[in-house]
Amino acid sequence: MSPRAELPRKLSRRSPKGEQLRAILEDLIDALAPGDPLPSERELAERYDVARMTVRAEITALAAEGRVQRVQGRGTFVAEARVAQAAALSSFTEDMRARGLKPGSEVLGQGVVPADDLVARRLGLDPGTDVVRVRRVRTADGEPMALEEAFLPADRFGALAAADLRGASLFTVLEERFDARFPVADQQVVAVEIVGEDANLLRVAPGRAGLKFHTILLDEDERPLAYAWSLFRGDRYEIRLRQERRP
Missing domain, CATH: 1.10.10.10 (Winged helix-like DNA-binding domain superfamily/Winged helix DNA-binding domain)
Structure with a gap:
C-alpha cells in the first residue's frame, strides 16, 4: 500500500x-x-x-x-531509527549489540604519542608523558555511527599500541588483557556541528548536528584510567534520561 x-x-x-x-x-x-x-x-x-x-x-x-x-x-x-545511550556504563559494542545492531570499527590510527595539555590534565599526568592513542570510526550494521579517540597511560597499557582492535571492544580488552577495572566514569556531553574530515568519516553533510562525549574511566580508587572522546551522529544517536525530583 x-x-x-x-x-x-x-x-x-x-x-x-x-x-x-x-x-x-x-x-x-x-x-x-x-x-x-x-x-x-x-x-x-x-x-x-x-x-x-x-x-x-x-x-x-x-x-x-x-x-x-x-x-x-x-x-x-x-530516517534510520536513533540509538539511545544506555543508562549504565557500557561500551559502544555492548550498546549496539543490545539494540540488535552489529558493531564494528575502522582503525584510523594507533600508537604511542606524548600527551598534550588537555589529555595530561584529564589523566592526571605531566604534559608530554607517553600515552597510547587509539582513533577509530565506530560502525553499526556497517554504517558509521561515531568517531572515537581514546588515550591511556603507556606505562601500563603500552601493549595496546600493537593490539588488534578492528572488531574489538576496548572495554573488553582492558578488562581481559590488562585486568583493568573501571566501575565508574565521569562524562560530559556537548552538542556540536560535525565539520571537515569528521563529516567525511561519518558520511554526513558538513554542519550536521552531533553529540560529543568526553569520558574519563575511573578505577576502584577513582583515579583516571583512560580518557576518550566520541563524536556521534546526531541523526542516529540520542540520550534518554530518567530523573527523580528530590523532596
Whole structure:
C-alpha cells in the first residue's frame, strides 16, 4: 500500500491544521520502514488544503528531530531509527549489540604519542608523558555511527599500541588483557556541528548536528584510567534520561 493510501482523507476542525498534520506524519513514519518515501509537500498541501509553508514547517521540524531525511532532488524519506545511550556504563559494542545492531570499527590510527595539555590534565599526568592513542570510526550494521579517540597511560597499557582492535571492544580488552577495572566514569556531553574530515568519516553533510562525549574511566580508587572522546551522529544517536525530583 502506498504512503498516500495510508493517510486520512481530510483534517478535522477540532485543532490547528499544523498540529493535525504533524500527528498524521508521525503516525505514517511509525508505520513505514527506514528509507521509505513520504508524500511530497505539494501532495500533502493539496490533500489537506493547507499552505505549503505549513507542510514545510512540519517536515522541517521532523527533520531536525531526526525522524525524516531530506535528499535534494529526490524527496523526504523516513530516517534510520536513533540509538539511545544506555543508562549504565557500557561500551559502544555492548550498546549496539543490545539494540540488535552489529558493531564494528575502522582503525584510523594507533600508537604511542606524548600527551598534550588537555589529555595530561584529564589523566592526571605531566604534559608530554607517553600515552597510547587509539582513533577509530565506530560502525553499526556497517554504517558509521561515531568517531572515537581514546588515550591511556603507556606505562601500563603500552601493549595496546600493537593490539588488534578492528572488531574489538576496548572495554573488553582492558578488562581481559590488562585486568583493568573501571566501575565508574565521569562524562560530559556537548552538542556540536560535525565539520571537515569528521563529516567525511561519518558520511554526513558538513554542519550536521552531533553529540560529543568526553569520558574519563575511573578505577576502584577513582583515579583516571583512560580518557576518550566520541563524536556521534546526531541523526542516529540520542540520550534518554530518567530523573527523580528530590523532596
